[in-house]
Amino acid sequence: MHTMWKGTISFGLVNIPVKMHAATENKDVKLRQLHKECQSPIKYEKVCPVCERKVEEEEIVKAYEYTKNKFVVLDKEDLQALQKEQTDKAVEIIDFVKLEEIDPIYFEKSYYLSPNEGGVKAYSLLRAALLETGKIGVAKMMIRSKEQLAVIRIYKNTLVVETIHYPDEVRAVQDVPNVPENTEVVKKELDTAKLLIDQLTTVFEPEKYTDEYRTSLLEIIEGKKTEKTATVTGKQKPDNVTNLMDALQASLDRAKKENPKPKKKTTAKATTTKKVAK
Template sequence: MHTVWKGSISFGLVNIPIKLHTATENKDIKLRQLHKECHTPISYQKVCPGCDKEVKTEDIVKAYEYAKNKFVILDDEELEKLKKENEDKAVEIVDFVKLEEIDPIYFEKSYFIAPDNGGAKAYSLLRKALVESGKIGIAKIIIRSKEQLAVVRVYKDTLLMETIHFPDEVRNVDEVPNVPAEQLVVQKELDTALMLVDQLTTTFDPEKYNDDYRTALMDLIEEKKSGKETVTTTEKQPAATSNVTDLMSALQASLDKTKTKKTTTRKRKPVAAKSTNDKKTTTALKNA
């Protein structure tokens, strides 16, 4: 497994060197967008609409929009300094609570915790303490420049860290529109609903649930591959920049202009122009 974070976790005076590994993965099937005419993958460029030109990475700065079209620019150095001041690569468990006290709406992303060199004994101690107490730890950690609230718990035989949202990141449920108020429920309807719930009640087994859409989509893709319903594209050179395009257009227009002055209707290639045409071509290039 790839290590996404390396540091330590502590509770009390116990310090455990650890590594974090992403516990889940997105299995969505990614579809590319192709040009319908030639089946070339579509590329996306960063373009400044104000200057109407492509912007390079080194010409981009970060900013916070505090009002419509009003920004505060933040330098990379300022952000890096702020990050270092708040990231000491140590995770401190500040509280222990019961898992059922946390509503699932707060949970965000899961990471497996593995002990780093010399951390096996302390790792086992924390794991045992969590199992025996029936509690989970509440901690803070900075991952990818963002401070996260997290819980540390035991999953099977492994310590697991799950980042959770801060309270102000969970929207106010009172703002949900069209939620019906308490209404009188007919007892017979309630009894029928409870009977249905009872019939469908079982022990949770994650292995019985599958992504039917993803399976059907992969079947369709494999079917098309087997039937040779495929297209092939070749890598192409990046398009010329706007300056070069404008220059070539000007040159071509100049050459076309010289052609209209010739008395013969026979087409001539620009590269074949010689002698008396040299002066005209030179003048055309200067005008471009």
């Protein structure tokens, strides 16, 4: 597994040399854009609209647009010095909290941590301490020139760094338009919806969920490669039911057929027959 970062995780006076590896990968099917006439890939060039010419990489500088068409140009040396200052700092665990206290909206991306040379004992210590206390660590670290807020937790016996958004990066729910408040719900509809939820409730097994769009797209691509006709197969389209109660009932009926719940075993009570003395 490719190492994308090396550094030190610290809590208190304990330092853990670690390597970081991407825990997830993007499985999207990447499609290129071609010129329809000659099937050549389209190129994208960096062009200055004022000078009307292509701009080379060494001619480009970074800047912050503080108002429309007004920029503060940042020197490369300033940015490199700031990045080095932050990178040289150890990743320090600031606090320990419970995982359930963090809403999933904050989570961004996961990275595996493995111990670097001389870090096995301290790595095992932190893992055991997190496991025993049921806590996760909150830390700051530099990833790709950005200071990230992160949590350190355990996933299947491996330490994981989970980058999370800062509070000011999460948009206020008050800004979401047309969210109803305290709308009265019809009891019959609510009861049916709860029955539907109960019928579809199961143990989370991530392996059973697949990307049907990606699978179908790859089938089409393979069919095109071999000049065969590929058929797109997908889920059955939902019935055109407009009434809410009818939709709930139809969904419940279909769920019962597709996901029959196992019947509960009933224990028969033992009966005793009294003998009548003759």
